Amino acid sequence: MTRSPQNSLTAQGPARPNHVGGWSRVALRAGLTTAKLSRRTGLGGGSIIGGRVTMALDPGALRRLARGRRVVLVSGTNGKTTTSHMVAAALRTLGPVAHNTAGSNMADGAIAALAEDLDASWAVLEVDELHLARIAEQVDPFAMVLLNLTRDQLDRAAEVRATATAIERAVRAHPNATVVANANDPMVVWAATSARHPVWAGAGSAWRGDTLGCPRCARQLPVGPHPWTCECGLTQPTPSWRIDTGTEIAHGPGVSVHLATAMPGQVNLGNALMALAVSVHAGVPADTAATHIAALERVAGRYARIRHGRHTVRLLLAKNPAGWSATMSMLDDPTRPVVVAVNAREADGRDTSWLWDVELEHLAGRPVAACGERAADLGVRLSYAEVPHRTSTDPLAALADMPDGEVDLVANYTAFHAVLRRLDADRSGGGI
Numbered sequence: 544m545t546r547s548p549q550n551s552l553t554a555q556g557p558a559r560p561n562h563v564g565g566w567s568r569v570a571l572r573a574g575l576t577t578a579k580l581s582r583r584t585g586l587g588g589g590s591i592i593g594g595r596v597t598m599a600l601d602p603g604a605l606r607r608l609a610r611g612r613r614v615v616l617v618s619g620t621n622g623k624t625t626t627s628h629m630v631a632a633a634l635r636t637l638g639p640v641a642h643n644t645a646g647s648n649m650a651d652g653a654i655a656a657l658a659e660d661l662d663a664s665w666a667v668l669e670v671d672e673l674h675l676a677r678i679a680e681q682v683d684p685f686a687m688v689l690l691n692l693t694r695d696q697l698d699r700a701a702e703v704r705a706t707a708t709a710i711e712r713a714v715r716a717h718p719n720a721t722v723v724a725n726a727n728d729p730m731v732v733w734a735a736t737s738a739r740h741p742v743w744a745g746a747g748s749a750w751r752g753d754t755l756g757c758p759r760c761a762r763q764l765p766v767g768p769h770p771w772t773c774e775c776g777l778t779q780p781t782p783s784w785r786i787d788t789g790t791e792i793a794h795g796p797g798v799s800v801h802l803a804t805a806m807p808g809q810v811n812l813g814n815a816l817m818a819l820a821v822s823v824h825a826g827v828p829a830d831t832a833a834t835h836i837a838a839l840e841r842v843a844g845r846y847a848r849i850r851h852g853r854h855t856v857r858l859l860l861a862k863n864p865a866g867w868s869a870t871m872s873m874l875d876d877p878t879r880p881v882v883v884a885v886n887a888r889e890a891d892g893r894d895t896s897w898l899w900d901v902e903l904e905h906l907a908g909r910p911v912a913a914c915g916e917r918a919a920d921l922g923v924r925l926s927y928a929e930v931p932h933r934t935s936t937d938p939l940a941a942l943a944d945m946p947d948g949e950v951d952l953v954a955n956y957t958a959f960h961a962v963l964r965r966l967d968a969d970r971s972g973g974g975i
């Protein structure tokens with residue numbers, strides 16, 4: 544099978560994307576106008592509602608908007624937003640890049656991102672795991688980046704192997720796409736096995752709680768420092784991209800480059816490695832890609848340090864056991880107060896049972912507050928973990944009661960954005 548035209552790297556560089564016309568243009572304008580109105584009236588960022596209007600008027604909008612572009616899809620349970628920002632930063636050195644920067648990662652968000660940047664030859668789209676197959680079918684991706692697969696939003700995503708099966712179908716359906724996949728994650732390896740052009744990266748996997756059994760045959764998988772392997776034949780691939788965490792030197796085919804990240808934790812070094820691998824594959828020189836990846840200090844508010852009254856708040860997002868496992872390693876000061884905020888809205892998943900798989904026992908010894916709309920659930924979990932805490936639905940009220948100085952605020956999805964909006968509003972109102 545030959546590569547489709549938009550997937551071919553040419554000496555002339557990427558083709559200009561096709562522009563839409565006729566009814567599609569009307570649908571596009573309606574979506575953009577709606578998005579603008581949404582922003583002006585303060586209802587939200589506008590990308591979701593704008594994309595939905597365009598999609599309702601023109602169901603083929605995404606396919607048309609993606610035509611003629613090279614599209615990189617970034618998917619997985621954790622790290623999509625951070626990694627997609629890293630990839631976009633590197634690819635911008637090749638030309639304009641359309642990117643769903645705010646993390647609207649379903650078809651409506653993809654449409655909005657492409658509609659707002661019609662001239663961009665490249666697109667980097669963060670994509671929800673359950674929507675990868677449908678979006679890939681529309682955009683014929685140049686590359687797919689598969690970060691990790693663990694349980695998340697249990698009421699929506701059901702079971703992680705079902706998600707992996709859906710991604711495997713997407714991989715199989717796009718044999719021309721390069722699949723940059725995390726070799727350390729058994730679920731990702733299983734999903735990417737059918738890739739014709741796999742690029743394996745040793746991006747790490749701190750959380751193995753969802754792959755104690757082999758995703759293919761359900762036999763027990765060994766957990767340890769050595770490469771994993773199963774009697775059925777599913778084995779950790781030898782990565783062509785890896786990073787020496789001591790020296791922060793990343794190695795790839797013909798490449799050795801210093802790769803650092805301003806964002807904390809081993810998990811972000813893994814995200815950076817995945818971003819580097821796909822960026823180099825796209826034609827960005829390795830040192831250029833590494834420089835632009837390293838320059839990112841925060842992404843969509845994550846890892847931001849915000850001064851608020853007597854406190855400096857470091858904002859961290861953690862929304863499932865795997866995300867919390869990575870976050871625990873970032874809580875490096877054992878005496879620093881921690882405010883934890885948990886909601887259970889549709890975007891978070893209504894089911895909060897995942898809290899029982901998070902090792903909140905590690906928070907013992909610090910001042911801790913249980914907050915968010917599900918503060919009571921969190922408080923019960925902390926009580927069983929024998930972590931003294933106070934409970935308040937309002938994270939900023941809890942913050943006010945914390946000792947002066949640095950405070951870590953860890954929140955899940957909607958709780959995080961609610962706190963970020965309030966801190967930003969306080970700052971712009973001169974409250975800080």
Ligand SMILES: [Zn+2]
Nearest residue numbers: 757760773775
């Ligand atoms: Zn097996």
